[in-house]
Amino acid sequence: MLKKLIPDYYFKSVYDIPFEELYEQGFRLILTDLDNTLISYKQTLPDDDLKALKKRIEDIGFEFILVSNSRKTRVDNFATAYDIPYVKFSTKPLKRGLKKAKNKVAKKKYKNEEILVLGDQLMTDVLGGKRCKYKVALIEAIDKGTDIGPTRFNRKLENFFLKRIKKKYPEEYNKYLREYGGD
Numbered sequence: 385m386l387k388k389l390i391p392d393y394y395f396k397s398v399y400d401i402p403f404e405e406l407y408e409q410g411f412r413l414i415l416t417d418l419d420n421t422l423i424s425y426k427q428t429l430p431d432d433d434l435k436a437l438k439k440r441i442e443d444i445g446f447e448f449i450l451v452s453n454s455r456k457t458r459v460d461n462f463a464t465a466y467d468i469p470y471v472k473f474s475t476k477p478l479k480r481g482l483k484k485a486k487n488k489v490a491k492k493k494y495k496n497e498e499i500l501v502l503g504d505q506l507m508t509d510v511l512g513g514k515r516c517k518y519k520v521a522l523i524e525a526i527d528k529g530t531d532i533g534p535t536r537f538n539r540k541l542e543n544f545f546l547k548r549i550k551k552k553y554p555e556e557y558n559k560y561l562r563e564y565g566g567d
C-alpha cells in the first residue's frame with residue numbers, strides 16, 4: 385500500500401504543470417480534484433487565471449474532467465461556472481468515481497496510461513489514482529489551513545505515511561514528496 389501513496393509527479397501548483405509536455409508523453413485525459421487543488425475552500429468560483437488554464441489544457445487536446453469527493457452544491461456551482469464535466473461525491477480512494485469519469489463522463493475511450501489524476505491529498509487522490517492504475521500528479525494544497533472535517537483527519541494519516549515512505553523509499557520520497565512533506 386505504501387507504494388500506492390507515491391505520486392508520479394509533484395507540482396507546487398496546477399499552474400506549474402507542463403501540460404504541453406505531458407500531452408507529448410501520451411497523456412490525453414486529466415481528472416482533477418477541486419478543493420485545494422483548483423481552488424481553496426474559501427473560494428467558490430473560478431477566476432480568470434483558472435479559466436485561462438482550462439482553455440490552455442483543452443486547446444492542447446486534453447479532455448478535462450472534475451472529480452471531487454465533496455457532495456456539496458459548491459461542486460455543481462463551480463463546475464457550471466467553469467463549464468467542466470464532473471463527478472461529485474466520488475469516494476476517492478475508492479475507484480468508482482474515477483472510473484465513472486473515465487467510462488461514463490469522458491467523450492472518448494482512454495487507456496489507463498493516457499490518464500493523469502491531479503490532486504492535493506495522498507489518502508484520496510494519489511491512492512485512488514494509483515489503485516485505478518492511472519498516473520498521478522500531486523499538487524501542493526492551495527491553503528491547508530482551510531481543510532475541513534475528513535480532510536483534516538486525512539492530513540494526520542498522511543503525516544504518518546509520509547514518515548514511513550521516507551524511511552522505506554528515500555529516493556522516491558526525495559523526488560516526489562520531500563517538498564510536500566515540508567522537509
Ligand SMILES: [Mg+2]
Pocket residue numbers: 417418419420421503504505
Ligand atoms: Mg483536495
